[in-house]
Amino acid sequence: MDVGIDDALAILYLAAREDAEIVALGAVHGNCHAHDSAVNALRVLEAVGLGDVPVALGGAAPIGQPVALASFVHGYDGLGDVGLPLPAGDASGEHAADQLVRLSLEAPGELDLLAVGPLTNLGLALQRDPEVLTRYRSVVIMGGSGPYPPAGVLREVDANIDHDAIAAALVFAAPRRELVMVGVNVTTPAILDEAAVEALAASDTPAARLASAILPFYLGFYQHKWGRRICCLHDPLAAGVLVQPDYVSAWREGPVNVITDGYLSRAWLMEREDGGAIVQPVEPAPATRVAASVDADAFRDEFVRLLTAS
Numbered sequence: 248m249d250v251g252i253d254d255a256l257a258i259l260y261l262a263a264r265e266d267a268e269i270v271a272l273g274a275v276h277g278n279c280h281a282h283d284s285a286v287n288a289l290r291v292l293e294a295v296g297l298g299d300v301p302v303a304l305g306g307a308a309p310i311g312q313p314v315a316l317a318s319f320v321h322g323y324d325g326l327g328d329v330g331l332p333l334p335a336g337d338a339s340g341e342h343a344a345d346q347l348v349r350l351s352l353e354a355p356g357e358l359d360l361l362a363v364g365p366l367t368n369l370g371l372a373l374q375r376d377p378e379v380l381t382r383y384r385s386v387v388i389m390g391g392s393g394p395y396p397p398a399g400v401l402r403e404v405d406a407n408i409d410h411d412a413i414a415a416a417l418v419f420a421a422p423r424r425e426l427v428m429v430g431v432n433v434t435t436p437a438i439l440d441e442a443a444v445e446a447l448a449a450s451d452t453p454a455a456r457l458a459s460a461i462l463p464f465y466l467g468f469y470q471h472k473w474g475r476r477i478c479c480l481h482d483p484l485a486a487g488v489l490v491q492p493d494y495v496s497a498w499r500e501g502p503v504n505v506i507t508d509g510y511l512s513r514a515w516l517m518e519r520e521d522g523g524a525i526v527q528p529v530e531p532a533p534a535t536r537v538a539a540s541v542d543a544d545a546f547r548d549e550f551v552r553l554l555t556a557s
Contacts, residue, residue, distance in 0.1 A: 249277025249364030250287035251321035263553035273343030279325030289334035305343025306367030309411035327464035344371035351382035370414025389485035391514035393432030412512035450555035
């Protein structure tokens with residue numbers, strides 16, 4: 248995770264689910280510097296009584312491209328610049344890529360890997376051990392753009408892929424058991440609306456208090472898009488799909504390639520939404536399960552319920 252605001256919301260969501268256990272977290276660059284991401288992870292975990300979860304510091308920069316930070320979305324510190332106190336704990340001292348390899352060897356087939364930041368740590372882990380992803384029960388990525396949309400339809404920026412396109416290409420080409428892509432095609436319409444924001448603000452649970460404290464900066468970013476104090480639930484939705492795949496109402500499956508126009512990079516399912524032929528050559532890759540549509544309202548309601556439940 249590049250623990251910015253929606254990453255923090257994803258941690259709070261998983262922590263609130265009785266059927267999920269957070270075993271470890273790896274911090275990476277993206278929404279903020281990797282060090283700040285690790286500090287933010289510790290802050291969020293400690294706020295909900297999970298201070299014993301190890302947090303490993305990972306890649307501070309992408310593989311082969313300059314680092315780009317989304318401080319204009321998440322604030323300079325990654326959590327809305329609201330002055331949260333520093334955590335009591337520290338990062339574990341293990342590199343996040345080594346943590347990925349170690350956990351896969353210690354519990355093969357038992358753990359699910361959720362990647363909701365740039366894929367640098369996964370790419371570095373694959374360079375250390377090309378079979379590492381085969382030992383995870385599943386790998387769920389918040390990233391990618393789905394299939395090519397109809398002409399005239401634009402997708403939201405595919406930031407997690409663009410921030411390390413080389414690592415993303417390594418991941419989508421790697422052997423694995425199951426790779427799931429929860430892309431901006433489905434996460435952008437998953438909206439935390441005004442009523443949901445008010446419900447969080449009215450709750451006094453630790454999770455709701457923290458969410459309400461960090462959300463204003465994020466809401467301000469989306470206000471410039473839609474003229475409303477709302478936001479997308481990008482990373483929380485990917486966490487929801489990992490734990491509860493039936494939030495997805497339609498799937499597609501096929502090779503995913505990382506494509507660049509020289510300015511931005513995206514991960515596309517190499518087919519068109521309308522069924523027509525694409526003109527690009529397709530690089531062979533193992534099939535990825537791609538979320539094509541989701542029940543965003545059901546997920547939002549469950550997200551709010553879990554964060555506000557005492």
